[in-house]
Amino acid sequence: MTTPIRILVVDDEFSVRDSLQAWFRDSGYETEVAASGKEALAKMGRQRFDIFLLDIKMAGMDGLELQETIKEHQENPIIIFMTAYASVDTAVRALKQGAFDYVTKPIDPEELERLVRNAAERRLLQKENLSLKVQLEELTPFKDIIGESQPIQDVVELIKNVAPTDTTVLIRGESGTGKELVARAIHAASPRRFMPFVTVNCGALPEGLLESELFGHEQGAFTGAQFRHKGKFELADGGTLFLDEIGDVSLKTQTDLLRVLQEREITRLGGTKPIKVDFRLIAATNCDLEARVAEKSFREDVYYRLNVFPIVLPSLRGRAGDIPMLAGYFLQKYARKMNRPIRGISASAMALLSQHSWPGNVRELENSIERAVIFCKGDELLPEHLPIHRSAASEASSGLPLSEVEKIHIQRVLAETGGNISKSARVLGIDRATLYNKIKRYGLFVRE
Amino acid sequence: MTPLRLIPIGSMNPGVMEYLALVLPESTGLTCVRAPWVINYTEAYLNERGQYHSTRLLDMIQVQADGARASGPCLGVTELDLAVPILTFLFGEARLQGRFAVVSAHRLHQAFYGLPGNSSLLLNRVEKESLHELGHLAGLRHCRLSSCVMAFSTSVEQVDLKEAAFCDRCLPVFEAWVQGWQNRP
Ligand SMILES: Nc1ncnc2c1ncn2[C@@H]1O[C@H](COP(=O)(O)OP(=O)(O)O)[C@@H](O)[C@H]1O
Ligand SMILES: [Mg+2]
Ligand SMILES: [Zn+2]
Ligand SMILES: [Zn+2]
Numbered sequence: 001m002t003t004p005i006r007i008l009v010v011d012d013e014f015s016v017r018d019s020l021q022a023w024f025r026d027s028g029y030e031t032e033v034a035a036s037g038k039e040a041l042a043k044m045g046r047q048r049f050d051i052f053l054l055d056i057k058m059a060g061m062d063g064l065e066l067q068e069t070i071k072e073h074q075e076n077p078i079i080i081f082m083t084a085y086a087s088v089d090t091a092v093r094a095l096k097q098g099a100f101d102y103v104t105k106p107i108d109p110e111e112l113e114r115l116v117r118n119a120a121e122r123r124l125l126q127k128e129n130l131s132l133k134v135q136l137e138e139l140t141p142f143k144d145i146i147g148e149s150q151p152i153q154d155v156v157e158l159i160k161n162v163a164p165t166d167t168t169v170l171i172r173g174e175s176g177t178g179k180e181l182v183a184r185a186i187h188a189a190s191p192r193r194f195m196p197f198v199t200v201n202c203g204a205l206p207e208g209l210l211e212s213e214l215f216g217h218e219q220g221a222f223t224g225a226q227f228r229h230k231g232k233f234e235l236a237d238g239g240t241l242f243l244d245e246i247g248d249v250s251l252k253t254q255t256d257l258l259r260v261l262q263e264r265e266i267t268r269l270g271g272t273k274p275i276k277v278d279f280r281l282i283a284a285t286n287c288d289l290e291a292r293v294a295e296k297s298f299r300e301d302v303y304y305r306l307n308v309f310p311i312v313l314p315s316l317r318g319r320a321g322d323i324p325m326l327a328g329y330f331l332q333k334y335a336r337k338m339n340r341p342i343r344g345i346s347a348s349a350m351a352l353l354s355q356h357s358w359p360g361n362v363r364e365l366e367n368s369i370e371r372a373v374i375f376c377k378g379d380e381l382l383p384e385h386l387p388i389h390r391s392a393a394s395e396a397s398s399g400l401p402l403s404e405v406e407k408i409h410i411q412r413v414l415a416e417t418g419g420n421i422s423k424s425a426r427v428l429g430i431d432r433a434t435l436y437n438k439i440k441r442y443g444l445f446v447r448e
Numbered sequence: 449m450t451p452l453r454l455i456p457i458g459s460m461n462p463g464v465m466e467y468l469a470l471v472l473p474e475s476t477g478l479t480c481v482r483a484p485w486v487i488n489y490t491e492a493y494l495n496e497r498g499q500y501h502s503t504r505l506l507d508m509i510q511v512q513a514d515g516a517r518a519s520g521p522c523l524g525v526t527e528l529d530l531a532v533p534i535l536t537f538l539f540g541e542a543r544l545q546g547r548f549a550v551v552s553a554h555r556l557h558q559a560f561y562g563l564p565g566n567s568s569l570l571l572n573r574v575e576k577e578s579l580h581e582l583g584h585l586a587g588l589r590h591c592r593l594s595s596c597v598m599a600f601s602t603s604v605e606q607v608d609l610k611e612a613a614f615c616d617r618c619l620p621v622f623e624a625w626v627q628g629w630q631n632r633p
Binding site (some may be wrong): 027028106196436 | 541606
């Protein structure tokens with residue numbers, strides 16, 4: 001790797017130097033501090049800095065004077081001023097004299113982070129630094145897509161072709177075939193890989209919250225909105241936006257979406273000024289969009305905006321030859337995760353896996369193996385560990401209210417996992433916090 | 449095995465403490481104990497700001513730990529709004545490769561942003577930020593992968609993008625640190 005960005009913080013207050021040094025250090029910048037202009041110049045004599053963060057008001061040499069001196073010593077220094085509200089005028093003067101930007105004290109962490117990131121990017125451009133490229137090449141985004149069958153290899157080939165572009169991708173396939181996995185792989189192989197990958201599960205969005213969730217809101221946009229809230233579009237800026245279950249969105253939301261996709265800008269609720277957003281769009285669905293378009297429950301114009309580069313994922317039935325390889329991969333993954341010395345899958349268990357029709361596709365297979373690893377006490381997975389064998393676990397549950405069935409089921413899984421929240425949550429297919437809340441609600445045990 | 453100590457600071461939702469005590473041992477491999485130390489947090493009050501100086505809270509945790517001859521990692525957990533004089537707020541603070549960290553739930557509540565409460569979301573966020581600060585204790589710096597728990601977040605939205613897990617690059621460092629404590633008496 002090439003040399004990291006070096007920052008010099010100059011401020012006469014100890015607490016400022018101390019906090020900012022720790023803060024930048026955590027982010028991986030090399031940071032030095034100086035309590036005065038004089039000390040700063042002494043440090044500059046010993047090493048070069050890429051970014052300077054200067055307090056405007058300091059005893060002795062103030063920030064503006066220091067800026068002039070730094071410019072005499074070094075070409076194109078990137079200087080950011082820190083200023084109290086009262087001296088914003090001075091900061092503006094500093095900008096005119098070539099400062100990169102200024103922040104007001106106390107500093108909003110988000111603003112500082114953005115400023116320094118921009119400054120660092122500018123610096124790297126100046127240096128024509130190739131470290132980013134080097135880092136990109138170290139990643140192997142396709143290694144998580146398992147399968148040697150022709151259908152899945154064709155998919156990998158498509159991903160490789162489309163990833164480096166900014167083209168909108170529409171991923172089709174049954175539930176559990178790996179649509180999100182593929183979306184993440186495309187992002188991970190794209191130039192946007194170090195920017196956020198933001199998922200919006202359109203099927204799960206409650207209509208009322210949807211707008212605020214997607215567009216965000218300004219402080220005071222409605223009662224209780226004490227602080228501004230960033231929407232998903234904004235969050236995806238610079239990165240990739242993944243709209244999952246796109247077939248489920250209402251016509252009203254499709255209209256909102258269309259506007260964002262056309263304009264590439266959004267306005268927060270309660271806000272007035274449009275904000276530019278730059279994201280690569282990937283959408284996924286398992287429904288028959290063409291039929292929806294025909295019956296007018298999906299807008300044709302939205303459909304064409306999405307269906308630019310379609311990728312259709314094969315069902316697991318359609319590539320049954322990959323089952324042993326996938327099963328082995330998941331076994332290794334979960335045995336390692338749960339620290340179990342399981343060597344392999346017995347021939348009869350493998351036969352059972354290969355014959356099953358897997359309506360839930362790879363997700364169902366993965367869950368089955370994960371569950372089997374939890375229940376397997378020996379060193380080999382046997383048919384009896386597989387849920388496809390132990391069907392009808394809920395013999396006695398017909399006629400019970402749903403909540404009672406849920407309670408009994410959770411209780412059983414907790415007992416089977418020895419009260420392990422993480423394992424139980426995985427078996428149940430919910431996150432740990434949700435499980436914890438259900439345990440509380442049903443008054444089930446909590447291990448101490 | 450040297451345990452991880454969880455220290456509630458100020459009045460703390462018992463559910464949050466209980467949740468952390470349950471899941472952190474599973475996700476880190478460390479045993480967790482709750483330390484009944486009294487942290488005099490009013491001494492860390494920042495008058496004009498109505499917030500609490502997180503670095504001072506770390507100092508106070510250290511004093512208690514020294515007094516109790518506790519040698520392992522210590523994580524303060526609080527509802528107080530944390531800041532340092534130069535920054536408007538912090539979700540948490542940790543000493544890189546040190547033993548003391550603190551995490552605040554204050555700005556992790558949906559209600560803080562005018563949104564309907566969501567207790568699962570809150571617990572997930574507190575867990576992620578706790579793991580993040582523990583990662584710093586392990587010597588990890590911020591990770592460029594926005595899904596890694598060591599990604600830097602200055603907003604809850606960014607916290608929500610992370611997983612409650614270390615990426616393949618960060619995990620070995622964290623595991624080595626955990627093992628160090630597991631091997632201590
Ligand atoms: N080809 C594959 N190789 C390895 N794991 C896969 C593959 N396809 C799917 N999976 C796994 O199956 C699970 C479901 O995949 P996901 O992408 O969520 O499916 P979908 O979005 O189509 O419902 C995930 O855990 C994913 O990692
Ligand atoms: Mg999906
Ligand atoms: Zn951090
Ligand atoms: Zn990481």
